[in-house]
Amino acid sequence: MALKIENLTGGYSGINVIKNVNLTIEPGQAVGLIGLNGAGKSTTIKHLLGLLRMQKGTITLNGVSLTENPAEFKKMIAYIPETPILYPELTLKEHLELVMLTYGLDKDKAWARAKELCKMFRLENKLDWLPINFSKGMKQKVMIVTSFLANADLLVIDEPFTGLDPLAVANFIDLVKEAVANQKMVLMTTHVLAEAQEAVQTFAVLNNGTIETEGSLTEIRQFYGLKPSDSFDRLYQILNQETVKKHD
């Protein structure tokens, strides 16, 4: 039982943006995928969601191969995109029902959970509203609520902190911690390390499409020679210098 990305090379129409990426996430583990803009984080996620064709490598989740059995593979994943994806004609209630149907959830239990999640994100009075008309942060909350409702084995989260108010950030972090405690797997891309480290123990640094190092934030800071007093911004400055050097 695990997510295993092995030797993944891929990208867009012949351009290999990511090269030989190896990443394993065990049940009960949250991994943060970090790196500069353009490092290949979203591209890695797109491969994981089966939206791009791999040039090389394998991706398996709990022993199920993405290429050999994409439908079964995708049923084990819930995804929180950076930009909310909502159906313009569906109410919040209908979005929740769609998740219940898609993931084959028990309706009574799922509604109890859905109400709890909506209350947590102050959406409980908005069930009959169209989320397409919600504010940016509220739309993001809908994506969080629907994804956690799915109760999938693997949660893939692309930059969750943009647009969320501090209360929602705290609730989101609690949900990730709860998922990890329930032996779920979490892969989260983010630039907001100070907040991410509340929920994530292991980080993988993607640099120019390759995972350069993996470990706790303390280990990563040591890898790049950061001093304890250096801010997280310094890490990005060092990654930027490396990128510039590689392209000289």
Ligand SMILES: Nc1ncnc2c1ncn2[C@@H]1O[C@H](COP(=O)(O)OP(=O)(O)OP(=O)(O)O)[C@@H](O)[C@H]1O
């Ligand atoms: N649809 C596309 N077609 C061609 N190239 C693309 C496409 N999408 C992304 N790229 C390129 O792939 C590289 C990696 O982009 P990606 O979106 O994976 O980066 P990222 O690490 O997620 O960055 P950010 O932090 O800005 O979200 C970039 O050079 C980008 O220009």
